[in-house]
Amino acid sequence: MACLHDTALFCSLHDPATNCPTGHVTNKTVSVWGSGGRIEMTAARFIAMQAVIQPDCYQSMADGETWQTNTSRKRVHKAVNRTLAHLDECLTLHHKTPQLKHTEVFGVVEGGDILEERVRSARETAKRPVAGFVLDGFQSAAMEQELRGQLITAVTAELPVEKPRMLQGVGRPDEVIACVEAGVDLFEGFFPFQVTERGCALCFDYNVTPDPEAAALSPPTVLELNGERPAVEDPKQNDVGNTGTMTQFEINLKDIRYREDFRPLVEGCGCYCCKNHHRAYVHHLLVTSELLAGVLLMLHNTAHYLGFFRALREAISHERLQDFKTTVTKVDFGGRKQLH
Incomplete structure (x- = not known):
């Protein structure tokens, strides 16, 4: 079936x-x-x-x-x-x-x-x-x-x-x-579903930059562009078993700040949602309780999560797991984990 x-x-x-x-x-x-x-x-x-x-x-x-x-x-x-x-x-x-x-x-x-x-x-x-x-x-x-x-x-x-x-x-x-x-x-693979149920989109960096100089010239993070704070600053507060608890790897598209945000959910993402729609549209679907919101978010979250695992396998095969870990769990000077 x-x-x-x-x-x-x-x-x-x-x-x-x-x-x-x-x-x-x-x-x-x-x-x-x-x-x-x-x-x-x-x-x-x-x-x-x-x-x-x-x-x-x-x-x-x-x-x-x-x-x-x-x-x-x-x-x-x-x-x-x-x-x-x-x-x-x-x-x-x-x-x-x-x-x-x-x-x-x-x-x-x-x-x-x-x-x-x-x-x-x-x-x-x-x-x-x-x-x-x-x-x-x-x-x-x-x-x-x-x-x-x-x-x-x-x-x-x-x-x-x-x-x-x-x-x-x-x-x-x-x-x-x-x-x-x-x-x-x-x-x-249940995590993307839980993120979707929260009305959130996975939005974190999992790309290991091969050139240290290129890393220094990388574009601003989502946080720097939007003035956002991590959804959860203390990882110990996260409870993945609880569908209602956000993690620091996602953004809440129900938030009013996305009402006029016409960028894709994640810059450079090749999923159907990011190629055809923007954050403001998904925000509108969420606040009006349209079923299409969950469909689009699930497409993106699944694609982003699978991309994370592809990058993880590649990092292991190239013996760069620690570099990958640093990228995914990157912290600022205040010790807070940040989204990318």
């Missing part, structure tokens, strides 16, 4: 853009949430659904309800055991399902914020015949970036380097870069 031809299709267990209620995981079932409410899934029902969708890969069932702070060690231990049991059952049914012979399974690494449980989960999952790994429970709202980096580094050290590691619940550009440094390979 979505006509996703020549596209890798990955099925996650939950929608990364929404928070799922807790308390609905058992030793035999997990619960997923849709427009009609809660749906309880046994392994048989879960695999039957995958057989209909026939994705390229999907994550196994898991008990991911231990990402909240102050979860007891006993509960985290139980969650790891449940997740491994769900994985074993899913793998058994997967190999008995002919429709899934070309589909791969990703095992889920749980463990909350307890290092020993994270390492145990990673080691045991790596023993199973999985094609990759999903690192769950590291959502931006769940833990500090420093602790996340320490745990991910310890987990990836236990996983085979030839199999991809996907991280769930992290999408902010500075956090993405930090997680790449810790060993993550794949990310979910």
Whole structure:
């Protein structure tokens, strides 16, 4: 129905853009949430659904309800055991399902914020015949970036380097870069959707200037042109899990200052919105609640985010990740992160 031809299709267990209620995981079932409410899934029902969708890969069932702070060690231990049991059952049914012979399974690494449980989960999952790994429970709202980096580094050290590691619940550009440094390979693309829902446009620099002299002659930043301030000056205040909280990587096009701003959302952007419309028009669509506003913003935000990842891959291949990180997370002399 979505006509996703020549596209890798990955099925996650939950929608990364929404928070799922807790308390609905058992030793035999997990619960997923849709427009009609809660749906309880046994392994048989879960695999039957995958057989209909026939994705390229999907994550196994898991008990991911231990990402909240102050979860007891006993509960985290139980969650790891449940997740491994769900994985074993899913793998058994997967190999008995002919429709899934070309589909791969990703095992889920749980463990909350307890290092020993994270390492145990990673080691045991790596023993199973999985094609990759999903690192769950590291959502931006769940833990500090420093602790996340320490745990991910310890987990990836236990996983085979030839199999991809996907991280769930992290999408902010500075956090993405930090997680790449810790060993993550794949990310979910929910962040542009959340930015769009806020009526905002991604507007930050991710181009690494090869010539230091050219960098000194670069044009003024968006902030210098508009007199804007960063949406959030303290990154610790950001909560990507909350659709209503802006980040320092976006501009709020509902703001009245854009009413007569006839520039594209981002100078030089090649997306449909930036090539055909300007900020004032998108501002008008937003304040009049036109559905086209979300369409245009989603086109731009997706293109900008994909451009960020292309630049990130190029920076890694040319061993310029630190230069890239400096560009994306650039600070002024006052220590404030600025948009570009």
